[in-house]
Amino acid sequence: MRIAELSAPEVAARIAEGCAVLLPMGSTETHGPALPMGDYLFAEGIAMHIARSAGDVLVAPPLAFGGADFFRGVPGGVALSTPTLTALVTEILVALHEGGARRILIINGHGGNIPAIEDAQRALRHRHGAIIPVLHLWKSAGAWQTELGGSPDALGHGGDPVASVGMHLRPDLCQPALLRPRAAPEPFLGLPVSGFGTIRAPAGDAGVDFGVPIELPEIAPGGVQAKDPSGANPELGARIVARHVAAATALLAAMKAPA
Template sequence: MALEAAARALRRRRGVVVPALHLWRAAAAFHAGLGGDTASLGHGGDPVWSVALHLRPDLCRPERARPTERARSVLGLPISGFGQVRCGGAEFAVPTDVEEAAPGGVSAADPRGGGAEHGARLVEELVAAGAAMLVHLRENVA
């Protein structure tokens, strides 16, 4: 990714470390331990859904949340992920629109299990993790 390449270049050329906290990866690790609904975990659901409900409820429309609608196939082949189908025991990248793979933009998650309260707990953990990284860098990186 472009941001990762830029961060590597900054570290290599200037000795500057720019850590990135990826919301999806980091919060997903905290999700279950904080009481998150396993059915809500995934693209179009948690942890992003709950964090958004906590931080920016004005931008969310929880009344429009609906259960996952599973896409059946593309080109007569089973969908195995975004832009991927399975054929002959292997995964193939096939250009697809989001609506083909995930009707309504939701795949493998039912966002209705998320909530602002869960988002608040996730944000608290994310902030603590970010602070721990800054302390570590201050104490261990010249």
């Protein structure tokens, strides 16, 4: 199913038969002491599960470097500017489309990739008439945390959903004993930090969030923003992956229908 492992004639024949192509994307950045830096490995792993479920799918080599956000300057990490990543993703999608692929699905595992992906999606539609959907893995799965039995305190960078999915897909790369509670981040501008890049000012019962240019050490020392990631577990990861696979399989089937 991996394009990189097949011969060119094999790939050409399968694409000519209508095979879909998945493009996994992620990043190489810090996820704390318990998880590997390459979250693109998990995007690729989910893509492979989707390919096995759908049957007529090829998986392109993953994009290992993500768009720069809070994680620029991490030792060993590589982050690309949005213009660079946009050009890269656009050219990859154009190449796949020119090679005959008419069902292309992006499997994205990094929030910093979203602006580049959206620009590339619009470019492909405007220039080539191609509709290329994207599945934002963690954006989707974060909303399922409580429903699927996950701990609310484990949700966040350095924790779920990445930690549970990683423990399910690649337990050999994870060290769950190092998943520990973190101290609350220090106030920024005298106000509590409410999320990645946001602080909360009091207003009514809940307050209002304001975007600010917070740096990684100010919000997630050591790469961990989750309050207590120790609640992550492979069983939750399996449930998250299963839901992603079911949804993507249904989408790929729908993409076979004539527009």
